[in-house]
Amino acid sequence: MSGKALRDLNVLPVPGLERKTDGSSKGSFIKPYIENSNEIVDKCLNKVSECNLGNNGVEAGNSEVEYIDSENLTDLPDVDSSLNTLLTRLDSKDWVLICEALNNVRQLAIYHKEKLLEMLGDGIPLIVKSLKNPRSAVCKTAIMTSADIFKIYSDSVIDSSDPLLLQLLLKSSQDKRFVCEAAETALVAMTTCISPSLLLPKLLPYLKNKNPRIRAKASMCFSRSVPRLGLEGIKAYGIDKLVQVAASQLSDQLPESREAARTLALELQTIYEKSHASPSEDSADSWEAFCQAKLSPLSAQAILRVTSTSKEGLVLGC
Structure with a gap:
């Protein structure tokens, strides 16, 4: 190709890059596109940086931590060494070391229950931390x-x-989903494994907590625990005390609290009617008479509205 032809090609306009204003200096139409390209690169680099950062700009290293289900945990190769350094590692400033120590607590609990129990009193505050x-x-x-x-x-x-209970109620109430779900699983384990007669008094203060989300989670735990008392346990605890708790939660701010209260009220009605040999509507021992005797007029009305509506729904369903 001749030199003249090459010169002609060099001055041909590139589609889409022409400047629409006259009098532009030679080659100046390319500059804005170079700047835009740099902006795009900067944005991409910023995105990469954001992906490598956790909350508050702290570099994320969560890939180094593996969440292991209890059934997949194996025994420790050196139990005595792990026990001797456990409290120090739980109180470490190295977060990866803390996670390792927490998993060691789980392994020791599963495979060396008695050995860990001796130091659990010192360990629980560090777990709370x-x-x-x-x-x-x-x-x-x-x-x-x-x-x-x-x-x-x-x-x-x-x-x-x-302290464990308070933190689990808080964590189950937060917005970070995977933490929230794990906390709810732990609360289910608590209500399933700890005797309700011991747990219910621990839950009662949280039903009046100023944080409505904590009240809601506590109400759900309370409602789950009561049926585990059984007929005799509920009678011993006091069905009147339990129905008062249900009534107080029926007017709570969050729907989770109210739903837990409805579930509890229905459970108590079933237990009460079983223990009173199906009384007639006019009997002094009826569920309605019991609620009216043990609750304020407004609270009794709220409980009876819930339990009668449910009973009517069951009848219609049949």
């Missing part, structure tokens, strides 16, 4: 550790369960 940790990996591992403690030690940890 991990539950408060802003790093999600530490928090979730601590939640899983709490669940295993409830499953394995049940009533043995009731005296030191208050």
Whole structure:
């Protein structure tokens, strides 16, 4: 190709890059596109940086932590060494080391229950500290550790369960979904494994907590625990006390509290009617008469509205 032809090609306009204003300096139409390209690159680099950062700009390393289900945990190769350094590692500033120590607590609880029990009193405050940790990996591992403690030690940890319970109620109420779900699983383990006669008094204060989300989670735990008392246990605890709790939660702010209260009210009605040999509507021992005697007029009306509506629905369903 001749030199003239090459020169002619060099001055041909590139489609889409022409400047629409006259008098532009030679080659100046390319500059805006170079700048735009740099902006795009900067944006891409920023996105990569954001992906490598966790909350509050802290570099994420959660890929280093594996969440292991209880049934997949194996025994420790050196039990004595793990026990001797456990409290120090739980109180470490290295979050990866803390997660490892928390998983060691779970392994020791499963395979060496009695050995761990001796130091659990000192260990639980450190587990609570991990539950408060802003790093999600530490928090979730601590939640899983709490669940295993409830499953394995049940009533043995009731005296030191208050700080665990508070943190689990808080974590189950937050917006971070995977932490919330883990906390709810731990609360189910607690209500399943700890005797309701011991657990219900622990839950009562949280039903009046100023945080409505904590009240809601506590109401759900309370409602789950009551049926485990059984007929005799409910009578011993006091069905009048339980129906008062249900009535107080029926007017709560969040629907979860109200639904838990409805479930509890229906359970109590069933238990009451079983224990009073199906009284007639006019009997002094009827469910309606009982509610009116034990509750304020407004509370009795709320409970009876819930239980009568449910009964009517069952009849219509039949």
